[in-house]
Amino acid sequence: MQNISDASLQEKIIQVAETLNKKHLMLATAESCTGGWVAKCCTDLAGSSSWFERGFVTYSNQAKHEQLGVKLASLDQYGAVSQLVAEEMAIGTLRHSKADISVSLTGIAGPGGGTENKPVGTVWIAWASQIDKVSSQLFQFDGDRESVRRQAVLAALSGIIKNARD
Template sequence: MQNISDASLQAKIIQVAETLNKNHFMLTTAESCTGGWVAKCCTDLAGSSSWFERGFVTYSNQAKQDQLGVQLTSLQQFGAVSQTVAEEMALGALNNSCADISVALTGIAGPDGGTETKPVGTVWIGWARKSDKVVSQLFQFEGDRESIRRQAVLNALSGIIKNARD
C-alpha cells in the first residue's frame, strides 16, 4: 500500500501545470470514484486558470450519460468500472469542454462494492487529447478508501504529464 501525502500531490500538480503551460494545453477532468479530487488538486494551485478548463464529477451512471455522453450500452455491457467507460468519459469530457487534454477516472474505492472480477481498488483511468488519441490503464490499488483514491489521483496526474508530452 502506498502512502501518498498532500505534499506529494502538490509536487505532482506543479509538474502538471508546467507541462500543460509549456504545451499550451487546457485540461478537463471527468471523475467518478475520486469525486472531484483531481480537479481540486488542479485548482489548489494559484494560476491554474491558465491550464485548467473545467471538471465533471459524474458519480452516477446517469450523470456519465448526461454530462459526458457515455453510452448506455457500454454501461450495461461492461459496467461503469471498465476500459470502455473510462475512455468514453475521457472523450466526452473533451467533447463537452474547450480543453485540449482530459483525464477520466472510474473505479471502486470501497470499502464495499467490489466483486470477484472487480475487487475494491479496481480503477480505470483514461486520458484523451483533441487529436482523438485516447489511452487507458487498469490499476489495482490496495488500502482503505482514502488510500485508493489518493493513489488514483496521483496516477491520473502522472498520466496527464505523460500524455501531454507524447
C-alpha cells in the same frame, strides 16, 4: 504506493501545471470514484485557470450518460468500472469542454462494492486529446478508501504529464 501525502500530490500538480503551460494545453477532468479530487488538486494551485478548463464529477451512471455522453449500452454491458466507459468519459469530457486534453477516472474505492472480477481498488483511468488519441490503464490499488483514491489521483496526474509530453 499507498502512503501518498498531500505534499506529493502538490509536487505532482506543479509538474502538471509546468507541462501544460509549456505546451499551451488546457485540461478537463471527469471523475467518479475520486469525486473531484483531481480537479481540486488542479485548482489548489494559484493561476491554474491558465491550464485547467473544467471538471465533471459524474458519480452515477446517469450523470456519466447525461453530462459526458457515455453510452447506456456501454454502462449496461461492461459496467461503470471498465475500460470502455473510462475511455468514453475521457472523450466525452473533450466534447463537452474547450480543453485540449482530458483525464477520466472510474473505479471501486471501497470499502464495499467490489466483486470477484472487480475487487475494491480496481480503477480505470483514461486520457484523451483533441488529436484523437485515447489511452487507458487498469490499476489495482491496495488500502482503504482514502488510500485507493489518493493513489488514483496520483496516477491520473502522472498520466496527464506523460500524455501531454507524447
